[in-house]
Amino acid sequence: MKNNKLINNRKSTFLLIIGILIINLIIQISSQVNTSSNIEVEIQSDYKTSSPGDEIWFTVKLMNLADVGRRDVILEYLIYDSNNEKILSKSEAVAIETQASFVNSIQLPQNINEGNYILRVNLISTEKEQISGTEVSFNILKNNQNKFLLGYIITGIILLIIISLIILRGKTIISHYKIKKQIKKIIKNRKIVS
Amino acid sequence: MGSVLVVTSVEKLQNGINSVIKTLSSTDMSTVYISLNKQHQSVIKSLNESKINPKKIFFIDCISSNKNSEDVLYINPRDLDDLNYAINTFIKQIEGKKFVLIDSLATLLLYNKVDRVAKFVKILTEYSSQKDVQVVALSQKTAEELLSKIYNFFDNVENKS
Numbered sequence: 525m526k527n528n529k530l531i532n533n534r535k536s537t538f539l540l541i542i543g544i545l546i547i548n549l550i551i552q553i554s555s556q557v558n559t560s561s562n563i564e565v566e567i568q569s570d571y572k573t574s575s576p577g578d579e580i581w582f583t584v585k586l587m588n589l590a591d592v593g594r595r596d597v598i599l600e601y602l603i604y605d606s607n608n609e610k611i612l613s614k615s616e617a618v619a620i621e622t623q624a625s626f627v628n629s630i631q632l633p634q635n636i637n638e639g640n641y642i643l644r645v646n647l648i649s650t651e652k653e654q655i656s657g658t659e660v661s662f663n664i665l666k667n668n669q670n671k672f673l674l675g676y677i678i679t680g681i682i683l684l685i686i687i688s689l690i691i692l693r694g695k696t697i698i699s700h701y702k703i704k705k706q707i708k709k710i711i712k713n714r715k716i717v718s
Numbered sequence: 719m720g721s722v723l724v725v726t727s728v729e730k731l732q733n734g735i736n737s738v739i740k741t742l743s744s745t746d747m748s749t750v751y752i753s754l755n756k757q758h759q760s761v762i763k764s765l766n767e768s769k770i771n772p773k774k775i776f777f778i779d780c781i782s783s784n785k786n787s788e789d790v791l792y793i794n795p796r797d798l799d800d801l802n803y804a805i806n807t808f809i810k811q812i813e814g815k816k817f818v819l820i821d822s823l824a825t826l827l828l829y830n831k832v833d834r835v836a837k838f839v840k841i842l843t844e845y846s847s848q849k850d851v852q853v854v855a856l857s858q859k860t861a862e863e864l865l866s867k868i869y870n871f872f873d874n875v876e877n878k879s
Contacts, residue, residue, distance in 0.1 A: 696799065699797070699800055700800070700803050703791065703793075703800060703803055703804050703807060704807050706791055707791060707804065707807045707808055707811055708811060709788070710776060710788070710789055710790075710791060711776070711808075711811050711812060713788070713789060714773070714776070714789070
């Protein structure tokens with residue numbers, strides 16, 4: 525009987541410990557879920573379609589963070605291509621409280637291919653644990669470069685026309701000045717002779 | 719005062735010019751002579767033969783390639799803008815009464831398109847009218863297309879065929 529009681533007590537203790545561990549785990553998980561749902565990233569509309577070599581600008585917003593007071597975290601920015609291969613990454617340490625918003629940019633490589641890409645932002649604790657993350661997609665087109673090139677060509681042509689007009693007008697002014705000078709000379713000489 | 723277009727045959731052209739100058743040289747008017755047919759030395763020679771004193775004649779020579787006289791203004795007949803400017807400047811600079819003689823408009827067609835020549839004539843006649851300067855323009859009657867476009871710019875048209 526005593527043995528049975530002892531076994532029952534040990535079982536109860538074991539179950540209690542397991543229960544405490546489970547509750548603790550649930551609290552931790554629920555805390556993480558709350559936090560992870562509160563990061564947003566938005567690429568500004570002008571940069572949703574960019575060109576190789578462009579700098580894309582985006583806003584990261586952290587909201588309703590767990591009430592842990594002021595703390596330092598790391599924001600990690602990663603760009604993946606459509607095959608889920610990492611193209612580049614960048615990270616920075618920032619200080620946050622209950623809410624924070626950051627504007628940042630990433631310079632795209634010149635040799636990046638056209639296609640659909642994903643910008644992933646991870647919120648990482650100073651202990652290197654990922655707290656949460658989110659992502660947004662954007663496109664890369666090489667056409668934009670052609671548009672810039674066309675713009676430069678048109679500007680160049682306009683400048684060339686303006687310079688040509690200035691030169692032509694300048695030539696006319698110089699020509700008229702010479703004519704006027706010669707006529708004055710002719711009339712002056714004629715007066716002296718007569 | 720006014721503008722006159724004299725339409726004549728090639729043979730009678732020089733006589734027509736001498737006749738106009740002789741009439742005007744008897745007055746105290748100064749002449750701006752735009753020579754498009756002959757070099758100014760040839761014109762002077764012709765005037766001397768007709769016993770006309772060229773001392774009140776200012777030459778704009780559009781023919782000579784040798785610019786050897788300081789008393790003459792040389793203008794390329796292709797530069798109608800320069801030619802107009804030169805005529806206007808002479809009109810402004812010469813004191814007293816003056817008139818403009820063009821010998822002859824049809825020659826400008828060798829160097830310019832007919833519409834450009836017509837435009838040149840229009841600007842010249844309008845400016846001369848504003849400044850109360852008489853314009854006498856001679857032209858061979860063979861330049862029919864040009865003549866049809868410029869008749870209206872002149873106060874009088876004389877046909878001496």
